[in-house]
Amino acid sequence: MVNIVKIGGNVIDNPEKLASFLSDFAKIKGPKILIHGGGKIATKIAKDLGIETKMVEGRRITDEAMRDVVTMVYGGLVNKQIVAKLQANHCNAIGLTGADGKSILAQKRPVKTIDYGFVGDILEVNALFIKSLLDADIVPVFAPLTFDMNGDMLNTNADTQASAVATGLSSLLPTNLVYCFEKKGVLSDPENEDSVISELNPANYESFKNQGVIYEGMIPKLDNAFSSLRNGVSQVTICHADELKNALETGNAGTKITL
Amino acid sequence: MVNIVKIGGNVIDNPEKLASFLSDFAKIKGPKILIHGGGKIATKIAKDLGIETKMVEGRRITDEAMRDVVTMVYGGLVNKQIVAKLQANHCNAIGLTGADGKSILAQKRPVKTIDYGFVGDILEVNALFIKSLLDADIVPVFAPLTFDMNGDMLNTNADTQASAVATGLSSLLPTNLVYCFEKKGVLSDPENEDSVISELNPANYESFKNQGVIYEGMIPKLDNAFSSLRNGVSQVTICHADELKNALETGNAGTKITL
Numbered sequence: 001m002v003n004i005v006k007i008g009g010n011v012i013d014n015p016e017k018l019a020s021f022l023s024d025f026a027k028i029k030g031p032k033i034l035i036h037g038g039g040k041i042a043t044k045i046a047k048d049l050g051i052e053t054k055m056v057e058g059r060r061i062t063d064e065a066m067r068d069v070v071t072m073v074y075g076g077l078v079n080k081q082i083v084a085k086l087q088a089n090h091c092n093a094i095g096l097t098g099a100d101g102k103s104i105l106a107q108k109r110p111v112k113t114i115d116y117g118f119v120g121d122i123l124e125v126n127a128l129f130i131k132s133l134l135d136a137d138i139v140p141v142f143a144p145l146t147f148d149m150n151g152d153m154l155n156t157n158a159d160t161q162a163s164a165v166a167t168g169l170s171s172l173l174p175t176n177l178v179y180c181f182e183k184k185g186v187l188s189d190p191e192n193e194d195s196v197i198s199e200l201n202p203a204n205y206e207s208f209k210n211q212g213v214i215y216e217g218m219i220p221k222l223d224n225a226f227s228s229l230r231n232g233v234s235q236v237t238i239c240h241a242d243e244l245k246n247a248l249e250t251g252n253a254g255t256k257i258t259l
Numbered sequence: 260m261v262n263i264v265k266i267g268g269n270v271i272d273n274p275e276k277l278a279s280f281l282s283d284f285a286k287i288k289g290p291k292i293l294i295h296g297g298g299k300i301a302t303k304i305a306k307d308l309g310i311e312t313k314m315v316e317g318r319r320i321t322d323e324a325m326r327d328v329v330t331m332v333y334g335g336l337v338n339k340q341i342v343a344k345l346q347a348n349h350c351n352a353i354g355l356t357g358a359d360g361k362s363i364l365a366q367k368r369p370v371k372t373i374d375y376g377f378v379g380d381i382l383e384v385n386a387l388f389i390k391s392l393l394d395a396d397i398v399p400v401f402a403p404l405t406f407d408m409n410g411d412m413l414n415t416n417a418d419t420q421a422s423a424v425a426t427g428l429s430s431l432l433p434t435n436l437v438y439c440f441e442k443k444g445v446l447s448d449p450e451n452e453d454s455v456i457s458e459l460n461p462a463n464y465e466s467f468k469n470q471g472v473i474y475e476g477m478i479p480k481l482d483n484a485f486s487s488l489r490n491g492v493s494q495v496t497i498c499h500a501d502e503l504k505n506a507l508e509t510g511n512a513g514t515k516i517t518l
Contacts, residue, residue, distance in 0.1 A: 045331075048308050068336055072304075076335020077327055080404070080412050083358045088410035094360045099342045100353040101397055129395075136391065138360055145339070151347035153339050 001174045001234070002031040002134060003248060006162035008181040011241045012039035012078060021180070021241045022082065026089035028248060031134040031173075033165060034093070035142045036082060037158040042073040056114050062155040067118035071097075071145060071153045079143040086139065093139045098122075098146030099153060101129045104161065106146035106154050120146035120154025122161065125168025163224040163233075170232035177233050178248070179221060180241040185255035186222070188213050199256045202226065225257040260433045260493070261290040261393060262507060265421035267440040270500045271298035271337060280439070280500045281341065285348035287507060290393040290432075292424060293352070294401045295341060296417040301332040315373050321414040326377035330356075330404060330412045338402040345398065352398045357381075357405030358412060360388045363420065365405035365413050379405035379413025381420065384427025422483040422492075429491035436492050437507070438480060439500040444514035445481070447472050458515045461485065484516040 005025060011017045025034060043053060046069045054061040062070065079095040086093035098104030098120070106120030133140050142165065144158035159179065166177040185196035188208070197208070205222060208214040214222065225236040239247045239254025247253035264284060270276045284293060302312060305328045313320040321329065338354040345352035357363030357379070365379030392399050401424065403417035418438065425436040444455035447467070456467070464481060467473040473481065484495040498506045498513025506512035 045308070049304070050307070071339050072331040072335035074335070075339045076331035076333070080330050080334045080356055080358060083356075084406045084412050085410045087358055087361060087406060088408055092361055093358075095356070095358070097339055097342075097354070099339060099346055102346060102351055129397075132395065136388075138388075147343045147346060149347055151344045153343050 001176055002033065002169060003028055004033045004035065004162060004166040004169070004175055004177045005244065006035045006158060006177075006179045007037065007241060008158075008179075009037040009039040010182040011180070012037060013041065017241065018082075019085065021244065022085050023089055024242075024244050026086055026091035027245070033130070033134075033140045033142070033169075034082070034086075035158055035162040035165060036074075036078060036144070038070065038074045038144055039078065041078065042070050045069055045073055059114070059116070061115070062117040062119050064118065067153060067155060070155050074143040075145050075153070079141060083141055086141065091139055092137060093141045094133060095141050095143065097143050097153065098156070098161075102126050103129055103140075104142075104146045104156075104164065105149070106156060107148050108152065108154060118152060118154050120148065120156040122146060122156065122164045125164050127168040127172050130165065130169060131172050157220075159221050159224050163228045166228050166233045167231040170234070174234045175232070176235045176248075177225070177228055177237075178244065179225070179236075179238045180244055181238070182241065184240045184243070185238055185253075186214065186218060197255050199258055201258045222257070226259070229257060229259050260435055261292065261428060262287055263292045263294065263421060263425040263428070263434055263436045264503065265294045265417060265436075265438045266296065266500060267417075267438075268296035268298040269441040270439070271296060272300065276500065277341075278344065280503065281344050282348055283501075283503050285345055285350035286504070292389070292393075292399045292401070292428075293341070293345075294417055294421040294424060295333075295337060295403070297329060297333045297403055298337065300337065301329050304328055304332055318373070318375070320374070321376040321378050323377065326412060326414055329414050333402040334404050334412070338400060342400055345400065350398055351396060352400045353392060354400050354402065356402050356412065357415070357420075361385050362388055362399075363401075363405045363415075363423065364408070365415060366407055367411065367413060377411060377413050379407065379415040381405060381415065381423045384423050386427040386431050389424065389428060390431050416479075418480050418483050422487045425487050425492045426490040429493070433493045434491070435494045435507075436484070436487055436496070437503065438484070438495075438497045439503055440497070441500065443499045443502070444497055444512075445473065445477060456514050458517055460517045481516070485518070488516060488518050
């Protein structure tokens with residue numbers, strides 16, 4: 001079983017929380033992969049560089065200047081800081097974007113009503129290459145970036161990328177996908193941190209959506225989770241970053257997604 | 260024979276020259292490695308971010324803020340742009356810093372009279388890991404960055420890093436080291452671009468230095484070149500970025516360094 005762990009932006013933005021999470025991640029036994037989000041630092045650096053964040057219908061547009069910022073911040077600063085810290089925890093990490101070793105090929109999102117700019121929709125995961133790293137006891141650490149064959153780096157959603165990596169690898173070995181974030185799981189009451197829904201299946205997911213209990217940002221995350229299970233991933237869990245060890249060792253943490 | 264090619268900052272700063280160089284590099288047959296310099300873009304971005312470039316006795320100091328800038332610019336922006344462009348040239352590149360796969364371990368330069376800050380002196384090259392990539396037909400592309408085991412990324416001179424990678428690999432296979440830059444080779448008259456010294460050995464190198472013909476920035480580059488030959492590298496050439504193909508195919512380009 002390979003553990004594919006996604007860590008969200010809020011933890012990335014907090015050095016103490018990140019250090020604690022990486023120490024826990026380093027201790028996971030067996031093959032593992034980390035996929036990290038971006039955090040707010042790209043927005044801050046873009047602002048400091050005088051690059052405007054463009055939104056259309058509430059969604060961020062990655063123009064060329066912003067693409068260069070996320071390439072340097074996610075692919076350079078955040079990714080290499082994580083790799084160096086994992087090495088200090090005796091975890092032999094390698095930082096990757098989709099372009100490295102052709103590991104995740106994408107295409108620039110086709111323009112329909114909105115031109116999202118340099119945003120990548122994933123076409124193919126190079127599972128054999130990723131597995132060759134795991135076989136050599138190397139731990140891939142992915143920044144949320146992919147590439148196309150025209151020489152362009154592309155900004156990519158980290159949740160989607162984690163799902164694609166897990167799904168791609170599941171043809172070669174059993175995969176366990178864990179989304180870690182700043183909440184204890186999927187909550188039935190956003191005001192109550194302890195209202196964790198212990199298990200979500202397609203039936204109660206629909207019901208929670210219809211009641212408006214699950215909404216906004218959780219919906220694409222959960223759609224990714226269900227889609228991963230339908231495409232070969234063995235297990236999917238959504239839990240707090242502090243509960244990674246617990247989720248992996250006891251299976252009793254966060255929200256389990258099942259079919 | 261593995262070709263280890265270093266490309267300097269002046270070419271990195273010019274998109275057309277860089278594209279032409281990468282197209283030539285992609286066409287080299289057999290195992291190969293690219294090591295790139297930083298270019299002036301890190302200085303520009305640091306300035307735009309309000310980070311002051313600190314110099315002591317004419318040498319740049321890498322404080323923490325500047326280290327983060329070079330980590331993101333060299334390790335993210337420059338490195339990933341090169342990797343994506345090599346992929347578009349059907350060259351399966353992987354972008355690396357020393358931290359990735361523990362490929363180049365360094366230590367923070369000890370403070371004697373000057374504290375250079377987060378600057379790495381290389382301790383060890385993981386030749387087996389680098390060779391495993393070459394064996395898989397993957398082309399390592401190194402940014403001029405290393406790491407220490409305390410979790411820190413370190414700024415490293417690209418010429419020195421190229422020499423260390425070539426020397427480290429030479430215990431496993433024959434190595435050819437080519438330094439590409441914006442001049443046709445080592446010149447006997449800096450005003451005359453065609454005054455290329457075709458061969459430099461320790462004897463005429465001393466003599467050129469004593470005459471003041473070779474000076475300043477060329478001296479550490481040439482010291483690296485001679486040290487590489489003394490430590491197992493088979494061939495070292497210094498040539499124009501446009502002449503890479505010629506240097507590799509005919510051996511009649513630039514300045515050959517011999518013992």
